[in-house]
Amino acid sequence: MKKKVAIRDVAQSAKVSTATVSRYLNGKYDTMSVATRQRIKETIKILGYKPNDVARTLRSLKSKTIGVIMSNILNPYSIALLQGIEEICSKSGYNIILCDTKESADKEREFIDMMLAKNIDGFIINTTGGNSDLINELSKEIPVVLVGRKIPGSLVDTIAINNQQGVYLAMNHLMEKGCQIIDMISPQPEGISPRIERIEAFRQFGQSNQQHALNISVHIVQIEDIDKVISVIQSLIHKHGMYKRLGLVAANGVVSLAVLKAVKQLGYAIPQDFLLVGFDETDWSSVSNPSLTVVAQPTYMVGKRAAEHVMDRLHSNEQSKPIAVELNVELISRDSTKVQ
Amino acid sequence: MKKKVAIRDVAQSAKVSTATVSRYLNGKYDTMSVATRQRIKETIKILGYKPNDVARTLRSLKSKTIGVIMSNILNPYSIALLQGIEEICSKSGYNIILCDTKESADKEREFIDMMLAKNIDGFIINTTGGNSDLINELSKEIPVVLVGRKIPGSLVDTIAINNQQGVYLAMNHLMEKGCQIIDMISPQPEGISPRIERIEAFRQFGQSNQQHALNISVHIVQIEDIDKVISVIQSLIHKHGMYKRLGLVAANGVVSLAVLKAVKQLGYAIPQDFLLVGFDETDWSSVSNPSLTVVAQPTYMVGKRAAEHVMDRLHSNEQSKPIAVELNVELISRDSTKVQ
DNA sequence: CTGAAAGCGCTTACAG
DNA sequence: CTGAAAGCGCTTACAG
Numbered sequence: 001m002k003k004k005v006a007i008r009d010v011a012q013s014a015k016v017s018t019a020t021v022s023r024y025l026n027g028k029y030d031t032m033s034v035a036t037r038q039r040i041k042e043t044i045k046i047l048g049y050k051p052n053d054v055a056r057t058l059r060s061l062k063s064k065t066i067g068v069i070m071s072n073i074l075n076p077y078s079i080a081l082l083q084g085i086e087e088i089c090s091k092s093g094y095n096i097i098l099c100d101t102k103e104s105a106d107k108e109r110e111f112i113d114m115m116l117a118k119n120i121d122g123f124i125i126n127t128t129g130g131n132s133d134l135i136n137e138l139s140k141e142i143p144v145v146l147v148g149r150k151i152p153g154s155l156v157d158t159i160a161i162n163n164q165q166g167v168y169l170a171m172n173h174l175m176e177k178g179c180q181i182i183d184m185i186s187p188q189p190e191g192i193s194p195r196i197e198r199i200e201a202f203r204q205f206g207q208s209n210q211q212h213a214l215n216i217s218v219h220i221v222q223i224e225d226i227d228k229v230i231s232v233i234q235s236l237i238h239k240h241g242m243y244k245r246l247g248l249v250a251a252n253g254v255v256s257l258a259v260l261k262a263v264k265q266l267g268y269a270i271p272q273d274f275l276l277v278g279f280d281e282t283d284w285s286s287v288s289n290p291s292l293t294v295v296a297q298p299t300y301m302v303g304k305r306a307a308e309h310v311m312d313r314l315h316s317n318e319q320s321k322p323i324a325v326e327l328n329v330e331l332i333s334r335d336s337t338k339v340q
Numbered sequence: 341m342k343k344k345v346a347i348r349d350v351a352q353s354a355k356v357s358t359a360t361v362s363r364y365l366n367g368k369y370d371t372m373s374v375a376t377r378q379r380i381k382e383t384i385k386i387l388g389y390k391p392n393d394v395a396r397t398l399r400s401l402k403s404k405t406i407g408v409i410m411s412n413i414l415n416p417y418s419i420a421l422l423q424g425i426e427e428i429c430s431k432s433g434y435n436i437i438l439c440d441t442k443e444s445a446d447k448e449r450e451f452i453d454m455m456l457a458k459n460i461d462g463f464i465i466n467t468t469g470g471n472s473d474l475i476n477e478l479s480k481e482i483p484v485v486l487v488g489r490k491i492p493g494s495l496v497d498t499i500a501i502n503n504q505q506g507v508y509l510a511m512n513h514l515m516e517k518g519c520q521i522i523d524m525i526s527p528q529p530e531g532i533s534p535r536i537e538r539i540e541a542f543r544q545f546g547q548s549n550q551q552h553a554l555n556i557s558v559h560i561v562q563i564e565d566i567d568k569v570i571s572v573i574q575s576l577i578h579k580h581g582m583y584k585r586l587g588l589v590a591a592n593g594v595v596s597l598a599v600l601k602a603v604k605q606l607g608y609a610i611p612q613d614f615l616l617v618g619f620d621e622t623d624w625s626s627v628s629n630p631s632l633t634v635v636a637q638p639t640y641m642v643g644k645r646a647a648e649h650v651m652d653r654l655h656s657n658e659q660s661k662p663i664a665v666e667l668n669v670e671l672i673s674r675d676s677t678k679v680q
Numbered sequence: 681c682t683g684a685a686a687g688c689g690c691t692t693a694c695a696g
Numbered sequence: 697c698t699g700a701a702a703g704c705g706c707t708t709a710c711a712g
Contacts, residue, residue, distance in 0.1 A: 006705055017683045022707055033681060053457040054398045055705035058688050063394070074419060082413065086440060095454060098438045100426060114435060117393040260627040282624075287600040289629030346689055357699045362691055373697060395689035398704050 005047045014043040025051055057119050065095045066310060067115035069108060069125045071149070071192075073100040076282050077253060077299055078126065081147055084303025085124055092311050094121070103190075105130020112138065122310040124303075127151065129191035143313035145306040148299075150193040155322040157313075159306045162326040163194050166295040167201035167249070169331040170277040171209075173293065174247030177275055177339050181215045181244050182206070183236055185259065186251035187223050198251050198279070215244075223258050230262040237273055246274040247337075253280035260288055276336040290335035298327050345387045354383040365391055397459050405435045406650060407455035409448060409465045411489070411532075413440040416622050417593060417639055418466065421487055424643025425464055432651050434461070443530075445470025452478065462650040464643075467491065469531035483653035485646040488639075490533040495662040497653075499646045502666040503534050506635040507541035507589070509671040510617040511549075513633065514587030517615055517679050521555045521584050522546070523576055525599065526591035527563050538591050538619070555584075563598050570602040577613055586614040587677075593620035600628055616676040630675035638667050 007025075011018040016036060023032060024040045043049075057063040066089050070078045082098070089096055097120065099111040105128045112134065115123070122143035127135060132151045138144055139156040146158040174182050184202045189195040199218055206216035219232050236246065250256040256278030263270055270276050270290050278285070281296035305325060313320070347365075351358040356376060363372060364380045383389075397403040406429050410418045422438070429436055437460065439451040445468045452474065455463070462483035467475060472491045478484055479496040486498040514522050524542045529535040539558055546556030559572050576586065590596040596618030603610055610616050610630050618625070621636035645665060653660070 004705095007707095008705080018706075019683060019685095019708080020681085023682090026707080031681060036681080050453060050457055052398075052459070052705050053454075054394055054403070054459045055688090056707075058392075058394045058398050058690085059705080059707045061688080073422065076416075079414060079419065095458075096438070098436070113390060114393075117390055118435075119392070119394045257623060257627065264627060264631075283597060284622075284624040284628060287597065287604060287628050288624060289627060289631070291604075291629070344689095347691095348689080358690075359692080359699060359701095360697090363698090366691080371697060376697080392689050395704090396691075398706085399689080399691045401704075 004052075005049045007049070007051070010040065010043050010047060010049050013047060014039050016040065061119060063095075063119045063121055064093060065097055065118070065120050066307070067111075067118075067120040067123045068096050068098045069111050069115075069123065069127070070098065070100050071103050071108075071126045071128050073098075075253065077148070077280055077297075080299035081126065081303035081306075084300040084305075085307040086303075088304055088307035088311065094311075101128050103128050109134060116142075122314055124306050124310060129193070143310050145309050145313075147302055147306045148194060150324075152193065157309055157323050159302050159309065159323075159325045159327070160194070161297045161299075161302065161329050163197035164201040164204075166279065166297070166329040167198050168205055169329065170249050170279075170295050171202070171205045171247075173277060173331055173333065173337060174249070174275055175209070175212070175214065177247070177337050178245045179247030179275060180213055182247040182249065183216065184218045184249040184251055185221055185229070185232060185255050186218060187255065188220055195251060202249065221255075223254055226258060226261060226265075229258045230265060233259065233262045233268070234266060237268065245339075248274050248276050250276065250278040253278065253282055256280070256292060256294070260292075264289075270336050271338055275339070277331075278336075281332060285332070286334065290338075293334045293337040294332050295329050296332050297329050301327055344392075345389045347389070347391070350380065350383050350387060350389050353387060354379045356380065401459060403435075403459045403461055404433060405437055405458070405460050406647070407451075407458075407460040407463045408436050408438045409451050409455075409463065409467070410438065410440050411443050411448075411466045411468050413438075415593065417488070417620055417637075420639035421466065421643035421646075424640040424645075425647040426643075428644055428647035428651065434651075441468050443468050449474060456482075462654055464646050464650060469533070483650050485649050485653075487642055487646045488534060490664075492533065497649055497663050499642050499649065499663075499665045499667070500534070501637045501639075501642065501669050503537035504541040504544075506619065506637070506669040507538050508545055509669065510589050510619075510635050511542070511545045511587075513617060513671055513673065513677060514589070514615055515549070515552070515554065517587070517677050518585045519587030519615060520553055522587040522589065523556065524558045524589040524591055525561055525563075525569070525572060525595050526558060527595065528560055535591060542589065561595075563594055566598060566601060566605075569598045570605060573599065573602045573608070574606060577608065585679075588614050588616050590616065590618040593618060593622055596620070596632060596634070600632075604629075610676050611678055615679070617671075618676075621672060625672070626674065630678075633674045633677040634672050635669050636672050637669050641667060 007018045007021050011021045021040055029037055068085055086096060101107040108128045108131050124145050124147055126147050127149050135156060136154050144156055146156050148160055150158050150160055171182055186195055186199055221228050221232050250259050278292050278294045281294050285292040285294050347358045347361050351361045361380055369377055408425055426436060441447040448468045448471050464485050464487055466487050467489050475496060476494050484496055486496050488500055490498050490500055511522055526535055526539055561568050561572050590599050618632050618634045621634050625632040625634050
């Protein structure tokens, strides 16, 4: 391992103090003669000097790094978020350190501690929902933006989507296609705001459409267990089938996929046996069997807005008031709700 | 922002020196009285002390962090790799810092520099292929493991899969299904080893099966442009269709998806118009239209093995000799190659 | 326009 | 078993 060249080496070679080299590194050119500046520049090049970020961070308390905490990185949703975040951060010269809590509140806590220990400058969190108090406190010390998932009653900045709108779009679409019965399949809410909001909106919509003889129900299913999904689908069809047209809303992308798999195993067909609307546009929505009608979320934009907001907080001193953004969604109609 | 408690505060409260607290933090209990140890432990708890990683790293030159550089994080393949890497690293108390080069060799170089500046302990790289010399040098200074993509002739540790085996499995399968013509669609190789290896193996297989009247050709297509994919598919079918059974090998998951989309737009049907084998098992392979026969790579295992190897290098002093692992793949047969 | 010096929060020989 | 002291590589008031 060849000896690392440090700021002291540059200073010696360029016949200046380390303070001056440091000023150069930090772009403080106004307080520096052009000759000095040029000399330092060349010396750095010749020596191949690279500033040590760790030392800079220790001294300045700024790491130029944003901590991103995802609840489940296997979800394509997380990747879309990450894309938006990454684009903005790298544009502003910030790095990202990424963690996956796998929905574990304990891990979330550990990761937050670890990132604090690394002097992270700000957080973007798709929270498990299990550390509300901690995150509320955290946001008083350091910029924090929640993405996708809210903390109820919290003042932490949040960028999310309009789940009520999404559910209404889905249900309206199904009613227009002639469904008189609409069911929703959702995973256990477990304090995760979009799940709660979608279920809530679903029930509200059902209430307000009772006069149209709309019949709704929500099924909370453990999605990881395909057998449970299968038996729910089967019971749905047995209960309603034949008599009236049935519509199903899958509360997120994982549910959509599970429903498609279950239907395949059962030998049913969509949209013949029931219509299906999913949440989340994915790579494969247009090539699945059938292609999937979805409520498309602007996930990339959520990530982008979140990162922009962290940058704002980082670079403006005033305490702006907390924001709570809900981006609009849109419905993309495909074969899974095609009738006739 | 409340004042951070530092090691000095703990030392004062516990009536010991910072050196002793430091020893405690580093688990050097054998050179410490039980009483002292207990006192420090309690003091840390009371004060809520958290060691500052940045200072530790600056002093010890170990960051307990692995730099992971992916060529395209949008690819589900990358996520599977990451899962394997994450599992092993976190088990060993290492953090991950993740970057996405988006296939840009320039970004790859920048990220490597940035990570070095952060005193990363080791690298896991799914390389763009554009920094072979740099990475070769790098691996002399610090543990580096390449994943999925090799550097030709390099001695850098590499965990990849057996691409030749994958191609042979795909082509054998297609021949068994009666294909006399087999084409491959691949993106521009651009120095990316799996692409090169798959094309190479494809041609070799074609050569050695000439006596079976096997007719092969490779189409290099810019996959991002769906119109180009469409026109290739169309020309394939026009050229061969009707006369003989045609099989297509999609050189990776992105190609598979593009082919499915193109076929859909063209109004053709798989497997009626041609059989299709893809690379990479994905979430949706079983629910696409048609469900997809694929060469499944043990991607998670590649990531896991790579991380294990970095850990080995980190914790053993001897210079073990470079490794070059190729994991086996398997073929999963589904409707896209079902005949009769 | 520039430098000497202190210090960010740790770890680690060295000495006892 | 424990402490005093040096130092990791920077940045930043302060002084000139």
